[in-house]
Amino acid sequence: xxxxAAHAIVRRDGLRALSVRRIAGKMGYAAGTLYxxxxxxxxxxxIMNSETLEKLYASAxxxxxxxxxxETLIRLAEVYIRSVTREPKLWNAVFEYSPPVDRVMxxxxxxxxxxxxxxxxxxxxxxxxxGEEAGRLREARVMWAGLYGIATLASSRKSSVEIDSSAMVRxxxxxxxxxxxxxxAEAGTERKPRRTAAQ
Amino acid sequence: xxxxAAHAIVRRDGLRALSVRRIAGKMGYAAGTLYxxxxxxxxxxxIMNSETLEKLYASAxxxxxxxxxxETLIRLAEVYIRSVTREPKLWNAVFEYSPPVDRVMxxxxxxxxxxxxxxxxxxxxxxxxxGEEAGRLREARVMWAGLYGIATLASSRKSSVEIDSSAMVRxxxxxxxxxxxxxxAEAGTERKPRRTAAQ
DNA sequence: ATTAAATAATGATCGACGTTCAAATGCAAA
DNA sequence: TTTGCATTTGAACGTCGATCATTATTTAAT
Numbered sequence: 192x193x194x195x196a197a198h199a200i201v202r203r204d205g206l207r208a209l210s211v212r213r214i215a216g217k218m219g220y221a222a223g224t225l226y227x228x229x230x231x232x233x234x235x236x237x238i239m240n241s242e243t244l245e246k247l248y249a250s251a252x253x254x255x256x257x258x259x260x261x262e263t264l265i266r267l268a269e270v271y272i273r274s275v276t277r278e279p280k281l282w283n284a285v286f287e288y289s290p291p292v293d294r295v296m297x298x299x300x301x302x303x304x305x306x307x308x309x310x311x312x313x314x315x316x317x318x319x320x321x322g323e324e325a326g327r328l329r330e331a332r333v334m335w336a337g338l339y340g341i342a343t344l345a346s347s348r349k350s351s352v353e354i355d356s357s358a359m360v361r362x363x364x365x366x367x368x369x370x371x372x373x374x375x376a377e378a379g380t381e382r383k384p385r386r387t388a389a390q
Numbered sequence: 391x392x393x394x395a396a397h398a399i400v401r402r403d404g405l406r407a408l409s410v411r412r413i414a415g416k417m418g419y420a421a422g423t424l425y426x427x428x429x430x431x432x433x434x435x436x437i438m439n440s441e442t443l444e445k446l447y448a449s450a451x452x453x454x455x456x457x458x459x460x461e462t463l464i465r466l467a468e469v470y471i472r473s474v475t476r477e478p479k480l481w482n483a484v485f486e487y488s489p490p491v492d493r494v495m496x497x498x499x500x501x502x503x504x505x506x507x508x509x510x511x512x513x514x515x516x517x518x519x520x521g522e523e524a525g526r527l528r529e530a531r532v533m534w535a536g537l538y539g540i541a542t543l544a545s546s547r548k549s550s551v552e553i554d555s556s557a558m559v560r561x562x563x564x565x566x567x568x569x570x571x572x573x574x575a576e577a578g579t580e581r582k583p584r585r586t587a588a589q
Numbered sequence: 590a591t592t593a594a595a596t597a598a599t600g601a602t603c604g605a606c607g608t609t610c611a612a613a614t615g616c617a618a619a
Numbered sequence: 620t621t622t623g624c625a626t627t628t629g630a631a632c633g634t635c636g637a638t639c640a641t642t643a644t645t646t647a648a649t
Binding site for chain 2: 204205207283286287288289290291292295296300301304329330332333335336337338339340341343344347348349350351354358359362363365366367368369370371372373374
């Protein structure tokens, strides 16, 4: 399959090395043939990136159940950064690609992102009473953006300092959840809350 | 100047539209001339992105002084996202560009990032006693990555949902700082802390 | 003012790129 | 065997980043 060839090229040499001719060469076809399978190269890249996101969801949705929210969130986040550090070039393709101005990301891509965001939302659910779905969505988006930022910086080689993304992600998850609990306890009851800020 | 031409092109049509020939055409020179000024196109892009970061530092370092850390952090963050939303294409160039595999970001670029990170560190300083610079650095990096993630998602058009990056950034700053205080209060004294979780 | 040296700018050229398309090939049904 | 359809091809087009010998321009020295 063409996607396998593209996957292999990006995995080894990065998105810059990906070209229609190289994909075709690796699978023993002429370059023009690919345009029967994909609209253009952008289409292929977007599908490849969708697969990367979907594969993450497949493994992330497994480890989800149980226990303290911050614990679950950390486990979720570590599945994420483990995937990113294992295939940095592949994830860098997800991060650094953005579609041309006249294009919108297809439903498959957006759906893959939405499902991952749903995982974060599910983890945060115990902290939000019913009726506060809007707030939960916003907090989940912020959390997701934070993970996204750490992973992006870790995979992009824009910094020389070695990034311990695992520690950073843990820090983000525990600190952010502690803040969430603290703020909610403070706002929820006027009486002094009893140690609800513990992780 | 060549950088002005490049700036104008990216600002209007995005990084994809940037080419040596178009820059040269816009400034009335032949394409080859640019190679007297820059090593190659990557070099030019990196310098342009460095300027974007430096310009942000120039305006961000002005509004720094004073008061509650979370207040200051929010003001800092809003300068950031204001810049990003004002020039999304330009910032998207910063976010989506990553150098070729055999290349390392030059000192100027890395310095520009370091100075911005220093701003975040300075805001966080009141929360950390002397001797905990390592922890402060790590928290500042996490905070920076969070802002980076929100800004990236806001400028990249990978999602169809409208991102209220201003609200997200505010949420991140207040929640994260609340968590920081809560965790530190809990770890610092064994006696039960009195309402230190308030933002 | 005349030369010499150094610098700036050019345009032709190279190989590779994404993309298109008429022609060629393969294949199943008639 | 012949028809029709789908697949695959390879040549071709325009554009790209980059190189380089050649020319033009400025600067310095005589």
